[in-house]
Amino acid sequence: MSDASATAVWLWLAIIASGLYHGINPGMGWPLAVSAGLMEKSPRALAGALLPLSAGHLLAMLIILLPFALLITLVEWQRQLQAAAAIIVIGFGVMRLVNRRHPRALARIPPTKLTLWSFAVAIAHGAGLMLLPIYLGLCAAGAAETGHEAAARVIHQNLAMALLVALAHTAAMLAAGGSVAWLVYRYLGVRYVARSWFNLETVWAISLVLVGAVALTVTMVQWQ
Amino acid sequence: MTMRPDSTFYASPRLAMEAPAENFAYTLLLSPDFSKPDALAVIDVKPGSKTYSQIVHTVTMPNKGDEFHHFGWNACSSALSPLAGHAFIERRFLVIPGIRSSRIYVVDTKPSPLEAKIHKIIEPEEVFKKTGYSRPHTIHCGPEGIYVSTLGGGGKDGTQGPPGVFIMDCETFDVLGRWEIDRGPQTLHYDFWWNLPRDYMVTSEWALPPQFENGIVAEDLLANKYGHRLHFWDLRARRNVQTIDLGANHQMALEVRPAHDPVREYGFVGVVVDTTNLEASIWTWWREGGKFHAEKTATIPPEPAPKEKLPPLLQGFGAVPPLVTDIDLSMDDRFLYVSCWGTGEMRQYDVRDPRKPKLAGSVHIGGIARRTPHPNGKPYAGGPQMVEISRDGKRVYWTNSLYSTWDDQFYPDGMPGAEVMAKVGSDGGLELAGDYFVSFPDGYRPHQIRLEGGDCSTDSFCYPSVWN
Numbered sequence: 001m002s003d004a005s006a007t008a009v010w011l012w013l014a015i016i017a018s019g020l021y022h023g024i025n026p027g028m029g030w031p032l033a034v035s036a037g038l039m040e041k042s043p044r045a046l047a048g049a050l051l052p053l054s055a056g057h058l059l060a061m062l063i064i065l066l067p068f069a070l071l072i073t074l075v076e077w078q079r080q081l082q083a084a085a086a087i088i089v090i091g092f093g094v095m096r097l098v099n100r101r102h103p104r105a106l107a108r109i110p111p112t113k114l115t116l117w118s119f120a121v122a123i124a125h126g127a128g129l130m131l132l133p134i135y136l137g138l139c140a141a142g143a144a145e146t147g148h149e150a151a152a153r154v155i156h157q158n159l160a161m162a163l164l165v166a167l168a169h170t171a172a173m174l175a176a177g178g179s180v181a182w183l184v185y186r187y188l189g190v191r192y193v194a195r196s197w198f199n200l201e202t203v204w205a206i207s208l209v210l211v212g213a214v215a216l217t218v219t220m221v222q223w224q
Numbered sequence: 225m226t227m228r229p230d231s232t233f234y235a236s237p238r239l240a241m242e243a244p245a246e247n248f249a250y251t252l253l254l255s256p257d258f259s260k261p262d263a264l265a266v267i268d269v270k271p272g273s274k275t276y277s278q279i280v281h282t283v284t285m286p287n288k289g290d291e292f293h294h295f296g297w298n299a300c301s302s303a304l305s306p307l308a309g310h311a312f313i314e315r316r317f318l319v320i321p322g323i324r325s326s327r328i329y330v331v332d333t334k335p336s337p338l339e340a341k342i343h344k345i346i347e348p349e350e351v352f353k354k355t356g357y358s359r360p361h362t363i364h365c366g367p368e369g370i371y372v373s374t375l376g377g378g379g380k381d382g383t384q385g386p387p388g389v390f391i392m393d394c395e396t397f398d399v400l401g402r403w404e405i406d407r408g409p410q411t412l413h414y415d416f417w418w419n420l421p422r423d424y425m426v427t428s429e430w431a432l433p434p435q436f437e438n439g440i441v442a443e444d445l446l447a448n449k450y451g452h453r454l455h456f457w458d459l460r461a462r463r464n465v466q467t468i469d470l471g472a473n474h475q476m477a478l479e480v481r482p483a484h485d486p487v488r489e490y491g492f493v494g495v496v497v498d499t500t501n502l503e504a505s506i507w508t509w510w511r512e513g514g515k516f517h518a519e520k521t522a523t524i525p526p527e528p529a530p531k532e533k534l535p536p537l538l539q540g541f542g543a544v545p546p547l548v549t550d551i552d553l554s555m556d557d558r559f560l561y562v563s564c565w566g567t568g569e570m571r572q573y574d575v576r577d578p579r580k581p582k583l584a585g586s587v588h589i590g591g592i593a594r595r596t597p598h599p600n601g602k603p604y605a606g607g608p609q610m611v612e613i614s615r616d617g618k619r620v621y622w623t624n625s626l627y628s629t630w631d632d633q634f635y636p637d638g639m640p641g642a643e644v645m646a647k648v649g650s651d652g653g654l655e656l657a658g659d660y661f662v663s664f665p666d667g668y669r670p671h672q673i674r675l676e677g678g679d680c681s682t683d684s685f686c687y688p689s690v691w692n
Contacts (some may be wrong), residue, residue: 031306038688039421039487082386107367110423110460111307190235193303198313199227 004141011138015165018130019172022057023180025204026197027125029118030184032111036195037185043146046185047178049114054174056118057127061166062160064128065135069158072139073151082136083214086216089133092126093208100201126208133215135165138220229311234301234675235380236550237484237555238689240615248337249612249621250318251643252292253282254667256628260667261285262292264320267643267662268336269621269675277660281338282332286345290322290329291628294672296363298330298370298394301683305420308367312393318342318674319370321360324437326351328360328372330397337676344397354399355390358382359433362415366684367460369394371403373416375433382433387592389427408464412451415480418459420686422486425457426509428477428493439548439629443539448472448499454480454509466519470507472497477507481553481560481681483578487688490578492560493518494551502526502541504548506562508579522581524548527567529593536638544592547634549626550610554617555680556689559584561650565607565626566634568594570646572620572654584652589644590624591632593625598644600658605639606631612673620646625669641669 024029032053037046072081103124109117122128139158184192234240247270253263266281298317302308318340326348333340352358359376370392376382388410389403407614412429414440429451435441444450452474456466470477474495482491490510497504506522524546531539538544547566553559553575560581562571568591573581588596590604598604606624613620623643625631631639641664646654664670674682 026306026311029306031304035306035421035687038690041487050320060479104368107308107369108460111421112423117307190690191239193235193687194229194233194311197229197304197311201312 006100008138008141011134011141012168014134015131015169016024018134019169020176021207023173023176023178025200028057028121028127028173028177028191029114030181031116031193032114033181034184034190035179037181038190043182043185046181050174050178051183052114053118053177054170056115057122057173058166058170059115060119061125061128061131061169064132065162065166066159068132068136069139069162072136072157072158074155075143075154078140078143079219082133082140082219083216085132085136086212086219089126089129089208089212090216092129093212096126096205096208097202110133113122125204130208130211131165131169133211135162137215137218140164152173164214166190226312226314229304230313230522231298232313232315233299233304233311234678235304235685235687236682236689237557237685240678240685241555241617242684243615243677244616245616246677246679248676249643250296250337250674251318251623251662251675252671253630253641253664254290254292254671255288255667256625256627256631256669257264257667258291260263261288262290262657263668264318264331264340265664265670266340269645269660277662279662279664281340283340283342285342286525287325287327289325289539290327291324292320292671293323293627294362295320295674296370296667297365297674297678297682298397300365300678301500301685302366302420305367305686314548315678317397319363319372319392319397321363321372323361323375326358326360333421346397346399348398351390352378355402356385357387357390357402359387360649361413364417364684365394366418366420369396369400370405371416371536373413373427375430375436377411386411387432389413389416393405399508404464406464407666408455409467410455410464412453414451414478415492417480418684419480419482419489420485420684422460422489422511423459424458424465424511426480426482426491427455427457428480429453429477430478436627437629439633440537445475445497446499448475448586450475452477452495453517454493466516468516470495471520474505475499478549479551481551483557484553484555484680484683484685485557485689486685488557492553492578494548494562496547497545502543503569504546504564506548506551506560508581510578517669519579521579522573524562524564524567524571527593533593535592537633537636538592547607552611552613552681554613555615556617559648561611561613561620563608563611563622565609567591568596568607569621570608570620570654571609571649572652573650585649585654587646588655589655589656598661599656600661602661604642604644605637606635606642610672614675615678616679618648618650621675623670623673625671628669631669639669640664643670643673646662
């Protein structure tokens with residue numbers, strides 16, 4: 001296995017891991033699925049809530065990744081873009097560390113609009129930003145494997161990669177969040193909602209800073 | 225910020241019922257002649273304690289004439305809503321508005337209720353300037369922070385513009401501004417509550433300040449000029465979606481008590497007096513097919529009384545109206561407690577079938593004509609008024625005062641403050657506890673009670689009660 005494909009494996013693992021992490025975080029919505037299931041007295045309603053929650057999360061990933069998918073077709077700027085993305089992620093993490101308040105606008109979203117809620121929450125917490133350096137790393141690894149190709153082809157590859165990354169991440173999130181929701185709904189009881197709810201604000205912000213810092217370091221090392 | 229949700233946040237009403245019992249009851253004290261500053265009393269309610277049924281700490285305010293009435297917590301079980309996103313605050317601060325002064329006090333109850341102290345004072349000018357409302361009243365914590373209902377609009381007598389609800393930040397206690405975006409036909413205000421997952425709010429109507437501040441205005445009452453409507457709102461859209469008129473003779477629709485279990489889309493409201501026959505009534509409201517409905521589901525008749533036993537206000541009627549001034553619903557949505565402040569009776573209705581309340585228990589104490597003493601022999605002036613139920617539904621606490629100027633009209637012989645408690649039988653029924661009788665310092669009357677760790681008129685829930 002080449003260095004590039006070994007890197008790619010690790011990056012894919014990171015995408016799955018971040019999906020699992022987002023999934024088990026109650027702030028990303030699994031308690032809403034529990035509530036929906038209990039309110040309608042039906043496991044189908046639980047599954048029905050997971051779908052819009054996942055769709056909103058997927059959209060929030062794509063809206064961050066897609067512009068970068070287009071930008072990094074400028075292959076000669078790849079390093080600069082990776083560095084810039086890493087710095088944005090670090091900056092957002094630091095901002096979350098300093099300003100812990102939730103945007104008040106989130107409280108205005110009605111409980112029936114789960115897709116919008118999930119999208120807004122993911123954007124507000126920088127969930128998509130967490131994926132960005134990993135995604136750019138994957139694109140870079142891909143480029144190293146295949147060498148320079150026609151710009152049109154690279155765009156296609158990058159867009160496909162963005163979709164794949166967002167889908168894989170969201171699938172992992174759905175699996176983790178759905179499992180927790182089901183366990184709470186079926187076996188553990190709503191008592192577990194409060195019990196399982198740890199304050200991840202700090203951990204989350206530090207995660208962003210760490211992902212950004214690692215990406216920045218790797219980029220700088222490779223740049224030399 | 226905490227690392228875990230507060231242990232007194234309960235995901236469902238059932239979990240709230242299973243939580244440890246309250247050790248302290250917070251009770252507001254008001255100086256009816258405004259000669260002393262109002263205060264917050266902390267009462268020991270732990271059975272077996274040496275100071276059981278006594279005031280163990282008092283927070284006295286630095287101003288006079290606030291007139292305390294209702295109050296509430298900065299945060300409650302509603303914080304566990306995954307939509308709200310702030311589960312990591314504490315149930316710690318009591319937000320206490322003065323309905324006469326429009327001043328709001330924030331009292332810190334940590335590290336111990338015995339050391340409760342003033343944390344912040346919001347001066348009336350800030351409320352006026354930022355909201356255009358005056359006379360803040362009911363407090364609930366919800367998705368956008370702390371919601372405060374008001375009884376008055378702008379201007380000196382609170383009649384410039386309608387009263388409404390405003391929002392405060394639940395951490396900094398900054399007054400943020402008006403809540404309503406579209407108030408529809410709503411022009412009066414009293415109580416409010418909601419169903420969070422179903423996303424609606426219900427508000428009720430008392431009167432404008434000139435109709436209550438200097439006493440009840442009999443001509444206005446007989447002309448049916450007090451409030452008699454219920455308003456239903458889209459909670460997140462902040463929009464009035466429906467108004468139901470209970471009929472002009474149903475004067476003063478006060479406390480709104482929705483079912484605690486969010487699966488149940490119904491609730492109750494108490495009407496003080498029907499001007500055609502002096503009856504008090506309980507109304508059930510519910511949502512069905514996207515519309516709200518309300519109907520009168522229980523009535524309480526007036527009691528005839530000789531003229532010499534009646535205050536001047538009532539002598540022309542020859543009867544005591546029951547005056548339902550407060551109602552409260554147990555955490556399991558089974559029993560509705562109804563204060564008959566005029567006739568001196570606390571009623572317990574079984575409301576498992578919400579549109580067919582069945583009288584399940586009753587105790588008499590005080591009353592304009594009956595003047596029933598407490599079973600321990602102590603006199604009790606006034607009637608059962610602000611009522612609060614323990615989370616487990618086994619104890620029902622209440623105080624005797626309604627509102628400074630109204631107390632004097634209905635009970636002109638004076639009203640020493642009293643707080644009592646009744647025990648609830650396992651299958652209903654009420655019995656006053658002989659050993660629970662709180663006396664208050666001379667010149668003070670008690671009003672609303674809040675129980676440590678939440679109670680039946682505080683917490684709102686986002687998950688239904690289920691056994692697992």
